[in-house]
Amino acid sequence: MDSWSGHVLLQKLSVNAASPLAHISNSHSNRTSNANAFAVHCDCRQTFLTDMAEEVKVPLLLWMHNESNLIALHQHQSQPQQLRLKRELVLRKLTVAYAAAKLIHHAQQRSSDGGDSAFDFDETLFQLDKFMVRIVPTSIETQPHGSIFTTRIVGADLLSTPPLQLNIIEPDFDVLNSFGDYDEHNEQNGCSLEVEIVDPTALLTGAGVNDTVGSSRRNKDDDELLSCHLFGILLHELFAGSHPFPEDEEEGRGLIDKEGELQESTHSSSSEPLTKKTMEDLLASSGGDGNFIDSSIQSKALSRVICMSKEDTTAATNGSSSESKISEQLSRSKYIPLKDLGFPSSLSLLVENMLQSGWGQILRPDDSMSSLKDAVEDLHLLLKDPDRFLYDSVEKQRGSLNISQNKLYGREKETSLITDSFYRVSMSGESEVLLVDGFSGCGKSKLIQSVIGQVNFAGGYVIQGKFDEIAQYSSQISVLTNALNQLCILICEKNEPIVVNDIVIELMMVFGTHLYTLARVLPNVAMLSQQLNLFDHDEALNLSNVPYILLLFLRVVSNKSRPVMLYLDDLQWADPVTLDVINCILSDIKGNNCVFVVGSYRNHQIECQNHPLHMLIDRLEECQVQPTKIHLHGLEAADLNTLISDALGLFPRMSRSLSNIIQRKTEGNPFYVLEFLKSLVERNLLQYSLRER
Secondary structure, eight states: OOOOOHHHHHHHHTSOTTOSSOOOOSTTTTOOOOTTOEEEEEOOOTHHHHTTTOOEEEEHHHHHHHHHHHHHHTTTSOHHHHHHHHHHHHHHHHHHHHHHHHHHHHHHHHHTTTSSSOOEEOGGGGSGGGEEEEEEEEEEEEETTEEEEEEEEEEEEEOOSSOEEEEEOOOOOSTTSOSOOOOTTOSOOOOOOOEEEEOGGGGSTTOOOOOOSSEEOSOHHHHHHHHHHHHHHHHHHHHHSSOSSGGGGTTSOOSBOTTOOBOOOTTOOOOSOGGGSOHHHHHHHTTTTTOOSOHHHHHHHHHHHHHHHHHHHHHHHTTOOHHHHHHHHHHHHTOOOGGGGTOOHHHHHHHHHHHHGGGOTTTSOTTSOOOHHHHHHHHHHHHHOHHHHTSOOHHHHTTOOOOOSSOOOSOHHHHHHHHHHHHHHHHHOOOEEEEEEEOTTSSHHHHHHHHHHHHHHTTOEEEEEEOOSTTTTSOOHHHHHHHHHHHHHHHHHHSOHHHHHHHHHHHHHHHGGGHHHHHHHOGGGGGTOGGGGOOOOOSOOOGGGHHHHHHHHHHHHOBTTBOEEEEEEOGGGOOHHHHHHHHHHHTOSSSOOOEEEEEEEOGGGOOSTTOHHHHHHHHHHHTTOOOEEEEEOOOOHHHHHHHHHHHHTOOHHHHHHHHHHHHHHHTTOHHHHHHHHHHHHHTTSSOOOTTTO
16 A cells, blocks of 8 residues: 655655745744654655654645555554554544634634624635645654654644644643553543644734635524534545545545545546655645645535525424434435444534534534534544543443542632632741631532642642541540641651751750650651650640640741641531630741641531631631631532533533533532432433434
């Protein structure tokens, strides 16, 4: 099987920037990431190594042709390795699809000057020959059948008027590092793309209007639906190498045949197979811009959709069923879904939803796309979390909910408030208190747990305690002593021996002969030094001294370089004695401790004004210690829909109707939401359907 040979690409790597095929760019020459890697079969030459970091533009059709050849070139590999390669190729094409969607959407927004008015519709934007893929070679691998060099995608260009350029700023493919063994249990197989679009019109005064050739249509909504339909055709061509409606290709030929050979378009005058031509011949036959596709294919698809839009009102007047009308059209067009060609069912569903947008405002199904913005969001979701949204795992088919234990939904502002408070404590060296309240199940503990990693990374010492409902009428001072015992361990783990020794010396100076009392209250202080384990007295411990002992200990071990975050859960059950100790620590004006106390409690359980926690807050305010307060409500509609979308592995636009119902029943309480979903699954009221996907 032929593919575009390495020596041709090597020649193009060294041409000047004006070449229509290759454009050498220095903006990405220093990238070292091997993300978005794919292999190109080539006759390797030594000169390639000198141009390893240079960027080259490749027509999208030629890039597709090479991608289709890779499976055949790796037939000697094991089945898991081939499966991994197939997944890589799908993710790579998703990257290009995402870039194409962003570019087209930007071009249309530019033509409408960013307003709500209808844009100048240009159907030629939805042709594969309008796009170039920019790649950078990264490494070489020697194989028995030849050499393979690895490249990564760094951007894409849209040959509009004026042209647009998309740069991939932050690719993060974890699965695309090498052609090693495939790990089906790896959950970090996606990427979160950060991109930027370079638009020449943005540099001009009064820019924003696109002088493209096209017809300004009457209704922007109709334009959006038509854009979705044509982009669905483009996606099908990108992944399958053929038009989704075979009858539209009767006047022409497929883009890529079953063996992956790039086909010759009907307007080519040469009978020589296209794959036997050089790149120069290809560019010459396409007018220099890579146009290999007969425009009659797009025109026929466009005419059919416009015709369907006109039939829209008639069908509604006659009471025709939208489902039957769509089925009739799909049957007549012999539509071939991507899932029938071996692609993931969710990708196939995405393309189907886009194609269904062309059936008109009335006939189109509820799940069909309403705008290209929806397509951009869905494509990014497939890239960001393919294990959840792209692939049909065994867990999904069993109907299990895919609940993320570490992801926090809709609490970005609260998270930022907590981290800002901690950084303020660590910079000023003055203790503060932050209180989080809310109804049970609203996610108070999860919110605070989510920032612990950031606090540790910033050099903080996080210790935790939890109060018990059963023991609320007795002293729970042990909650504090156990937490500070954890602090002794952290000091040993996070500091050099010389620093620990300095702490021990200061403890001995502060406590003097009463050091044995500290050792009895905090047994783990013996881990700091053997000197602290020499005091052994049988006399009873005076509990009234414990608060002062803990205060002195924190004065020694906490400072700007060692800020301590003390998280106390379920403060509504804390006893007055323990709350008094907390008050002493926070209102200490003689010492120099650096403690950030974070407490959470259920506000509906402290409604009585003489509750000990209310009294603590009043005393702190009297000592000029103003608590930072966070009240957690239920999740907003958008955040709740994201949670349900993740749990079900559905696109957010498809789970929105279910989310609205659940929000009305649960008021957005995350715990109740998940319990409600579990009950639906257990009663078989919510089932996973591979066919429907």
